[in-house]
Amino acid sequence: MQNLGIDVLFKGTNMLRLLGGLWVSLRISLIAVGFSIALGIPLGMLMTKDSKIVKAIARLYLEIVRVMPQMVLLFIVFFGTTRIFGWNLNAELASVIVFSFWGCAEMSDLVRGAFISIPKHQYESARALGMNSFTVFFFVILPQTLRRLLPTSINLVTRMIKTTSLVMMIGVVEVLKVGQQIIEANRNSSPNAAFGVYGTVLLLYFIGCWPISMLSKYLEKKWSNS
Amino acid sequence: MNWEVISSYLPLYWKAMLLTLRIGWLGILFAILIGFLVAIVRFYKVPVVSRIAGVYIEFFRNTPLLVQLFFLYFALPKIGIPMNAEFTGALGLALLGGAYMAETFRSGLESVAKIQTESAMSLGLNKSQTVLHIIFPQAFSVSVPAFVANVIFLLKETSVFSAISLMDLMFRAKDLIGLYYKTTECLVLLVFFYALILIPVSVLGDRLERRVRHAEFGD
Numbered sequence: 001m002q003n004l005g006i007d008v009l010f011k012g013t014n015m016l017r018l019l020g021g022l023w024v025s026l027r028i029s030l031i032a033v034g035f036s037i038a039l040g041i042p043l044g045m046l047m048t049k050d051s052k053i054v055k056a057i058a059r060l061y062l063e064i065v066r067v068m069p070q071m072v073l074l075f076i077v078f079f080g081t082t083r084i085f086g087w088n089l090n091a092e093l094a095s096v097i098v099f100s101f102w103g104c105a106e107m108s109d110l111v112r113g114a115f116i117s118i119p120k121h122q123y124e125s126a127r128a129l130g131m132n133s134f135t136v137f138f139f140v141i142l143p144q145t146l147r148r149l150l151p152t153s154i155n156l157v158t159r160m161i162k163t164t165s166l167v168m169m170i171g172v173v174e175v176l177k178v179g180q181q182i183i184e185a186n187r188n189s190s191p192n193a194a195f196g197v198y199g200t201v202l203l204l205y206f207i208g209c210w211p212i213s214m215l216s217k218y219l220e221k222k223w224s225n226s
Numbered sequence: 227m228n229w230e231v232i233s234s235y236l237p238l239y240w241k242a243m244l245l246t247l248r249i250g251w252l253g254i255l256f257a258i259l260i261g262f263l264v265a266i267v268r269f270y271k272v273p274v275v276s277r278i279a280g281v282y283i284e285f286f287r288n289t290p291l292l293v294q295l296f297f298l299y300f301a302l303p304k305i306g307i308p309m310n311a312e313f314t315g316a317l318g319l320a321l322l323g324g325a326y327m328a329e330t331f332r333s334g335l336e337s338v339a340k341i342q343t344e345s346a347m348s349l350g351l352n353k354s355q356t357v358l359h360i361i362f363p364q365a366f367s368v369s370v371p372a373f374v375a376n377v378i379f380l381l382k383e384t385s386v387f388s389a390i391s392l393m394d395l396m397f398r399a400k401d402l403i404g405l406y407y408k409t410t411e412c413l414v415l416l417v418f419f420y421a422l423i424l425i426p427v428s429v430l431g432d433r434l435e436r437r438v439r440h441a442e443f444g445d
Contacts, residue, residue, distance in 0.1 A: 069385035
């Protein structure tokens with residue numbers, strides 16, 4: 001049996017450092033998810049309105065996010081703002097800005113999709129029963145919208161967590177970077193550390209994302225026929 | 227903005243884009259193949275293989291490509307499997323994409339109502355005819371929007387290739403910024419070249435979606 005370099009993880013505080021790195025990724029994604037939800041929901045509701053200007057701007061925004069890789073956005077915010085505005089953003093703040101920008105677009109599109117998927121007769125029947133527009137919205141439209149929205153937006157959280165692995169490319173010391181450091185530091189004593197460490201990082205991401213994906217799938221199935 | 231700098235960088239970016247495209251299209255092609263096979267295995271619940279396919283899908287859908295590439299490129303050689311960078315890039319993209327495509331195709335297959343199969347059978351079509359002429363076309367038209375989204379997603383994911391020292395667009399931009407500090411020009415070119423790759427795909431995808439919408443049955 002070859003040495004797979006798993007022992008490195010149990011040396012000193014290596015495992016704790018790795019988990020600390022994971023927390024950095026999680027923190028960035030959680031903050032970005034928070035902003036995405038807070039800004040994406042009103043934006044999505046705005047996009048259901050029949051205004052040409054709103055539609056044009058929203059389309060441009062969504063298309064930019066759809067077409068540009070998140071890495072490119074990270075580079076623009078991290079390197080570009082320093083050059084153009086002379087801002088000295090730290091890498092973590094730059095990541096939060098980029099992921100909020102991206103997540104907000106995704107979220108608003110999900111919200112818009114959920115609202116326009118409610119059939120028109122729901123509004124009309126509710127009105128015919130004598131409800132006013134406030135009660136129609138809160139008791140008829142909103143509950144149905146949430147059921148359609150929740151599974152997909154939970155899915156967005158896992159995508160956010162996965163995408164935050166990119167932040168190492170602009171120098172945030174997150175789980176992958178910590179892994180790299182551990183491998184470098186143990187180059188001589190444990191030449192096969194790469195296997196154990198990167199394998200562990202893969203598993204950590206899986207353990208983080210899989211339950212959330214399962215929850216999303218479960219909710220989707222549970223609510224799909226209502 | 228310095229146009230001289232831009233024109234002198236253009237050939238470098240062009241070469242980098244070709245590399246991105248070469249690995250990208252190989253990866254996506256294999257992703258489609260893997261996705262198709264896995265979807266069929268999952269849909270027909272082939273014993274044992276279906277379970278393995280399920281684990282594969284869940285694993286690759288719930289881990290980031292960057293970490294997968296690091297594992298493939300740096301960890302596998304440690305257990306005696308040599309990897310080269312271009313192959314790793316294509317393999318990683320194919321495996322990740324395969325998992326996404328499999329889910330897309332499977333939900334397409336599942337969306338075809340059972341009555342379609344039964345009607346086809348009662349009209350005297352045999353099993354392979356039913357699959358080929360009744361189920362596949364309908365499943366395809368349902369999965370097109372998600373399929374297009376996957377292709378765009380995978381092309382965007384190619385931007386992490388620079389992490390395993392492939393000289394793609396990201397690598398080129400970072401390298402040139404580090405060498406000459408022409409940050410603005412480098413970033414403009416970066417955006418321009420990614421737009422050059424992805425806008426045509428996005429437009430074509432939209433057209434394809436609109437076309438197959440007519441092929442749907444029912445309302």
